[in-house]
Amino acid sequence: MTTMKEVAQRAGVSVSTVSLVLNGRDSGRVKTEIAQRVRDTARALDYRPNPLARSLRTSRTRMLGFVSMEVATTPYAGGIILGAQEAASEAGYLLTTVNADGKVNLEQEAATLHRYGVDGFLFSTMSNRVSDIPESLASYPLVLADATDAHNRFPAIVPDEVRIGRDATQRLIDAGLTRIAYIGCTAPLVAQGLRLEGYRQALEHAGIPYRSELVCDVLYNDEALRTVGRLFDEQRPDGVFCFNDSRAWYVYECAARLGLTIGEDVSVVGVDNHPVVSETFSPQLTTVELPHYEMGYWAATKLISMLADSPAEDVRWPATTAPMPPLDAPTPAMIHCTLIERDSVRDTPMD
Structure with a gap:
């Protein structure tokens, strides 16, 4: 050496x-x-x-703790963790990841990372939630990814949820559609209300009246399919914006039962860009990709800049699907998510 x-x-x-x-x-x-x-x-x-020698000199371990609430058990964990890990590695830091499934478990996992002497923490939740941050994390440098602090005390990075709803609905409007439905989520998620707001904004901007009968919120399984079926029977939408890719399946199923063709008679836009769903459907689903990699990368870079007290303008971002906001963006920093074009939206407006 x-x-x-x-x-x-x-x-x-x-x-x-x-x-x-x-x-x-x-x-x-x-x-x-x-x-x-x-x-x-x-x-x-x-x-x-030599990391050990450096830590002895500086009282820093150059280790970051990534604490996730149920994230590591979801299909999206890889993107957030990969982004954080690559940012940490490029800066000479080691990322240690733990997963928690409740407040007690969270305290235990955080205590374990404390014993290892991490310099700071990343905290992430499943599906962009408002969280109460325990003092075991709050006493350290901390950045949130796909989550916000209930008291707005810590830097955070989240998708621009309103923009997701606006962009998805605008894509349907650009295809010449006017009876555009929104199939939302009954779970009390931050994204549900914000995406609905974006849907309303796009309609208003295009001069299309908002109609509550074109909006329905569903969870999963048979009841969801029956609810979407009633929407099609009674309202016959020509375009549908879905809260996520999974809910687009109900639209495909109901359209098939009515003899309608997706991408011609009915156009559909989802959210997630979940490959098991969006690329398996036929035709493949146009969708808004959630920036999991970008959120992980930004959060780790922000945390490292806090530890090093380095100026934000020194950052060189990697090439990503969605452009990342500057490190000094107001909190929560928001990422403008990218619309992935496939075949579930007709190409041009009908005459």
């Missing part, structure tokens, strides 16, 4: 100069050309810092 002493000898500088440069404390202390020579030399010699 290459040491700082070897880097110093090759670069022709002192070990203390190498230490300042490689620990990011050279600004105003080391000439720019010398600092660059040290970095180039360290790269050429494949110098890698």
Whole structure:
């Protein structure tokens, strides 16, 4: 393993100069050309810092704790955790993930991470929820992903839910549709009301009256199918915006029973871009992709910037489906989600 002493000898500088440069404390202390020579030399010699030695010097472990409430057991966990892990790794941090399923379990998992000496926490919930943050997390640097704090004390990143509803409905309006239904969710989720608001805004902007009879909220299984069936029998919508991809199945089923063709007689837009659903349907489902990777990456980057006290403008974001907001965006920061075009919406307005 290459040491700082070897880097110093090759670069022709002192070990203390190498230490300042490689620990990011050279600004105003080391000439720019010398600092660059040290970095180039360290790269050429494949110098890698010793995490244990650094933690002893700085009282920092360069470990981040990722605490999830039921997220790790959902199909979307991979995206959030992968984003956070890649951001942490690129900055030289190790991410440790635990999953909790209740307040007591959460306290236990947080206590475990405390014992390992993490520098800060990421906290995430399933489906963008408002959460009461326990003091075991609140006493540390903390950033929320796909969640918000009930008291707005901590930085957070969430999807722009109103924009999701607006963009999805606008796509149907652009196809020339006017009897656009919204199939929502009966569960008390933040996203339900906000996506409905976006649906209403898009209709209003297009001069299409909002009609409550074109809106229904369902959960799952037979009752949901019967409710959507009544909507089709009584209202005959020509376009449907669904709270998520799973609820679009009821639309496909009801359309088939009535002899209607998805993408021609009825157009459909979902939310999630869940591959098991959206790419399995025939025709494949046009949907709004939720930015799980982006939320994880942004949250970890925000936390690391807080720990390092580094300026927000130094961040270089990776190429992603949805553009990430700046680190200094008002909290909660919101991501404008991307509409994924497939075949469930007709291409052009009918004459």
